[in-house]
Amino acid sequence: MEGDFKRKTYDELAKFVDKFGARPSGSEILEDSIDYMIQLTQEEDITDITTEKVEVPHWVRGKEVATMLKPREKNIALLGLGRSATTPEEGITAEVVVVSSFEKLDAAKYEDIKGKIVLYDPIFTTYGETVVYRSQGATKAAEKGAVAALVRSIAPFSINSPHTGSQTYGENVTQIPTAAITLEDADLIRRLYDRGETIELNIKMFSTFDIGMSRNTIIDLKGIEKPEKLVIVSGHIDSWDVGQGAMDDGGGLFVSWAAPVILKRLNLRPRRTIRSIFWTAEELGLVGAYAYEKNHKDELSNINFIMESDEGTFAPLGLAVAGTQEAKCIIAEILKLFESINASTLVEEDSPGSDIAVIIKNGVPGASLHNANERYFWFHHTEGDTMNVEDPDELDLCTAFWTAVSYIIADISVDIPR
Amino acid sequence: MEGDFKRKTYDELAKFVDKFGARPSGSEILEDSIDYMIQLTQEEDITDITTEKVEVPHWVRGKEVATMLKPREKNIALLGLGRSATTPEEGITAEVVVVSSFEKLDAAKYEDIKGKIVLYDPIFTTYGETVVYRSQGATKAAEKGAVAALVRSIAPFSINSPHTGSQTYGENVTQIPTAAITLEDADLIRRLYDRGETIELNIKMFSTFDIGMSRNTIIDLKGIEKPEKLVIVSGHIDSWDVGQGAMDDGGGLFVSWAAPVILKRLNLRPRRTIRSIFWTAEELGLVGAYAYEKNHKDELSNINFIMESDEGTFAPLGLAVAGTQEAKCIIAEILKLFESINASTLVEEDSPGSDIAVIIKNGVPGASLHNANERYFWFHHTEGDTMNVEDPDELDLCTAFWTAVSYIIADISVDIPR
Numbered sequence: 041m042e043g044d045f046k047r048k049t050y051d052e053l054a055k056f057v058d059k060f061g062a063r064p065s066g067s068e069i070l071e072d073s074i075d076y077m078i079q080l081t082q083e084e085d086i087t088d089i090t091t092e093k094v095e096v097p098h099w100v101r102g103k104e105v106a107t108m109l110k111p112r113e114k115n116i117a118l119l120g121l122g123r124s125a126t127t128p129e130e131g132i133t134a135e136v137v138v139v140s141s142f143e144k145l146d147a148a149k150y151e152d153i154k155g156k157i158v159l160y161d162p163i164f165t166t167y168g169e170t171v172v173y174r175s176q177g178a179t180k181a182a183e184k185g186a187v188a189a190l191v192r193s194i195a196p197f198s199i200n201s202p203h204t205g206s207q208t209y210g211e212n213v214t215q216i217p218t219a220a221i222t223l224e225d226a227d228l229i230r231r232l233y234d235r236g237e238t239i240e241l242n243i244k245m246f247s248t249f250d251i252g253m254s255r256n257t258i259i260d261l262k263g264i265e266k267p268e269k270l271v272i273v274s275g276h277i278d279s280w281d282v283g284q285g286a287m288d289d290g291g292g293l294f295v296s297w298a299a300p301v302i303l304k305r306l307n308l309r310p311r312r313t314i315r316s317i318f319w320t321a322e323e324l325g326l327v328g329a330y331a332y333e334k335n336h337k338d339e340l341s342n343i344n345f346i347m348e349s350d351e352g353t354f355a356p357l358g359l360a361v362a363g364t365q366e367a368k369c370i371i372a373e374i375l376k377l378f379e380s381i382n383a384s385t386l387v388e389e390d391s392p393g394s395d396i397a398v399i400i401k402n403g404v405p406g407a408s409l410h411n412a413n414e415r416y417f418w419f420h421h422t423e424g425d426t427m428n429v430e431d432p433d434e435l436d437l438c439t440a441f442w443t444a445v446s447y448i449i450a451d452i453s454v455d456i457p458r
Numbered sequence: 459m460e461g462d463f464k465r466k467t468y469d470e471l472a473k474f475v476d477k478f479g480a481r482p483s484g485s486e487i488l489e490d491s492i493d494y495m496i497q498l499t500q501e502e503d504i505t506d507i508t509t510e511k512v513e514v515p516h517w518v519r520g521k522e523v524a525t526m527l528k529p530r531e532k533n534i535a536l537l538g539l540g541r542s543a544t545t546p547e548e549g550i551t552a553e554v555v556v557v558s559s560f561e562k563l564d565a566a567k568y569e570d571i572k573g574k575i576v577l578y579d580p581i582f583t584t585y586g587e588t589v590v591y592r593s594q595g596a597t598k599a600a601e602k603g604a605v606a607a608l609v610r611s612i613a614p615f616s617i618n619s620p621h622t623g624s625q626t627y628g629e630n631v632t633q634i635p636t637a638a639i640t641l642e643d644a645d646l647i648r649r650l651y652d653r654g655e656t657i658e659l660n661i662k663m664f665s666t667f668d669i670g671m672s673r674n675t676i677i678d679l680k681g682i683e684k685p686e687k688l689v690i691v692s693g694h695i696d697s698w699d700v701g702q703g704a705m706d707d708g709g710g711l712f713v714s715w716a717a718p719v720i721l722k723r724l725n726l727r728p729r730r731t732i733r734s735i736f737w738t739a740e741e742l743g744l745v746g747a748y749a750y751e752k753n754h755k756d757e758l759s760n761i762n763f764i765m766e767s768d769e770g771t772f773a774p775l776g777l778a779v780a781g782t783q784e785a786k787c788i789i790a791e792i793l794k795l796f797e798s799i800n801a802s803t804l805v806e807e808d809s810p811g812s813d814i815a816v817i818i819k820n821g822v823p824g825a826s827l828h829n830a831n832e833r834y835f836w837f838h839h840t841e842g843d844t845m846n847v848e849d850p851d852e853l854d855l856c857t858a859f860w861t862a863v864s865y866i867i868a869d870i871s872v873d874i875p876r
Contacts, residue, residue, distance in 0.1 A: 055653075058646055059529075061530065111477075117841065198617070199616070199619040199836060199837060200619065200701070200844070201618065201619070227844075228476055231476055283618070284646075419617060423535065424617035424619075424642065426646070427646070427649070428642045428645060
């Protein structure tokens with residue numbers, strides 16, 4: 041990429057995340073960052089910007105300290121999971137039981153788990169396969185009488201880095217405190233446990249929870265022929281409360297911001313409307329996406345194609361596409377245009393993206409950015425999600441790809457079939 | 459490697475580092491770990507074990523917190539450097555000046571540095587090239603009137619991981635507090651600084667310093683023909699106070715422990731004595747090595763060859779050798795025997811190893827373990843220096859290589875020439 045926009049995605053992303061840092065759901069800083077993005081867009085002479093209010097969870101992490109007391113004293117790095125309950129002031133002190141799977145937990149006797157801290161230590165295979173221990177671990181452990189649940193961070197690599205993330209308490213179970221610990225500490229505890237040592241931890245975790253207000257942001261570059269038909273590009277503007285949210289999902293936010301901006305600058309108006317959406321409160325349960333689905337129920341049939349980038353903006357490789365075979369055929373033809381930048385791969389994926397999966401399950405065709413994100417889960421939901429993960433040239437490629445793909449789909453003669 | 463010793467280096471190392479964790483110079487835990495290693499060796503029916511007392515620095519890290527106050531509030535992860543001075547109770551609050559080199563600092567006016575916190579942010583090239591900003595940064599900044607010195611961690615990669623390390627205050631300069639911050643935070647501060655923002659930090663760092671006692675440990679497997687001639691294998695038993703010291707230098711310690719143990723088990727006695735040394739207090743200035751040099755001044759001529767592993771025990775590749783061309787020729791011939799495990803490379807190196815460099819500068823030929831340690835500095839001196847870095851098979855290869863090389867050198871007909 042040459043010209044005015046060269047390096048601009050990286051530079052604007054850096055200015056944004058450096059200014060605001062993490063942008064957790066329900067926080068004032070998230071709302072300020074939304075205002076900033078609106079202003080940044082207005083400066084490009086784009087005026088068709090609306091926001092839609094959304095009630096969002098507002099979970100605020102307080103002090104968190106874990107200490108191994110037996111067999112020796114050691115600080116244990118941890119990050120509470122979203123909406124985790126708090127501990128008493130003095131913390132929870134209990135023995136640890138280590139299980140590698142829910143099957144192992146199920147097989148244990150109630151009295152062997154009761155009053156204990158359960159540590160799940162599944163070895164990372166894929167995110168989809170192992171994330172259940174983070175999202176449902178506390179509930180399953182509580183059903184067995186555990187007093188707290190820890191999970192080996194859902195990550196393939198670590199430099200003693202804990203990874204937070206969402207979790208949901210089941211109904212009618214005690215809401216026990218729950219946190220992620222590092223691969224290193226989980227594996228240490230596993231080795232001690234397998235040697236027959238008694239492991240005792242003290243866990244102190246404090247937080248507050250209430251409901252806040254936020255906004256989805258919608259930017260339209262109106263189509264000249266079928267303005268009611270939409271091709272949506274999107275990313276989420278909220279982030280976890282650690283790191284800068286540069287990768288998750290600052291990159292996706294900015295390539296989706298760039299698409300209408302570049303087309304506007306080039307004075308290119310496709311047949312259909314290009315809509316850029318900055319979802320809010322993705323991290324605490326796709327809250328913005330569900331609100332959009334509800335607000336726009338009647339217009340879902342007008343969505344020609346919906347795209348999201350929320351798995352990194354490393355070198356683009358193509359798209360992960362949901363839709364009919366005919367739809368995929370058309371997208372595959374379009375992707376052939378990107379052979380020169382090695383971004384022609386079409387991956388078939390029933391439920392691509394995160395927010396857009398909510399819309400796609402209504403039968404809307406869509407895609408997420410398929411990119412060279414082998415290291416994505418090294419940084420995901422950690423203090424390491426910063427600009428250091430991002431590369432100016434890769435972001436330029438993503439921006440060019442995202443803009444061109446959305447333009448082509450918005451401008452081709454046929455609608456993407458359902 | 460098959461047989462009794464398969465996986466044993468890894469398993470014994472794990473038991474050791476899991477039991478003791480970090481083993482900082484001057485601590486009781488280090489002395490306990492030395493006792494443990496002596497007992498572990500005695501259990502192998504090796505009785506020729508001596509220890510030599512060494513006065514060592516005993517720097518104990520206390521609470522350390524850094525907060526960026528301007529342009530916005532943000533926690534800054536940091537690790538104080540060895541022997542760092544403490545701050546007042548309320549910390550030091552000052553503006554930050556960012557410099558990428560000593561030249562840039564020299565070029566700045568005294569009044570522009572006075573009262574400020576200096577952040578050095580050289581981009582990692584090699585350890586040797588950039589570590590001077592850690593080891594001498596505080597002194598140079600203090601000479602310009604700075605109130606504290608920070609350094610971008612000396613590492614090529616990070617997940618927001620600060621790297622501690624040694625530093626030395628020059629004479630007649632104010633001893634200002636000094637710490638390493640992460641690549642991510644250093645780069646954030648650099649970007650803000652380059653945008654003209656005023657950056658203010660509060661740094662609180664507490665520690666204590668006194669002199670403790672420790673021991674070098676010396677294990678001899680006496681030679682049958684020239685017992686006074688020594689082939690030394692070694693690693694250091696102390697570690698930094700973060701992580702487990704599994705990589706730095708638990709691996710080197712255990713492959714050097716394994717050499718005499720395996721030869722004893724195999725009932726192999728070479729012509730010369732194989733001496734295994736566990737150096738103490740390497741991290742705070744090669745203190746054990748200097749004490750050994752002093753105590754054994756008269757016997758240095760008896761050291762036929764001295765080896766150390768202190769740059770990782772990843773897959774062995776060969777040796778980094780110091781000595782005459784003739785010495786290197788002999789070592790190169792020996793290394794040819796290790797072609798089947800790809801460990802035949804001889805790297806020429808004037809000052810290999812860390813502790814042994816003290817002995818080698820007296821004209822003693824020696825070598826450090828050359829291994830596939832591309833990621834060594836990812837974990838070096840961090841909380842991530844744990845068993846997760848170590849691999850059982852690679853450790854087996856290192857042990858086999860280390861043992862065989864030392865045996866061959868101890869048993870060949872000629873002495874290694876000087």
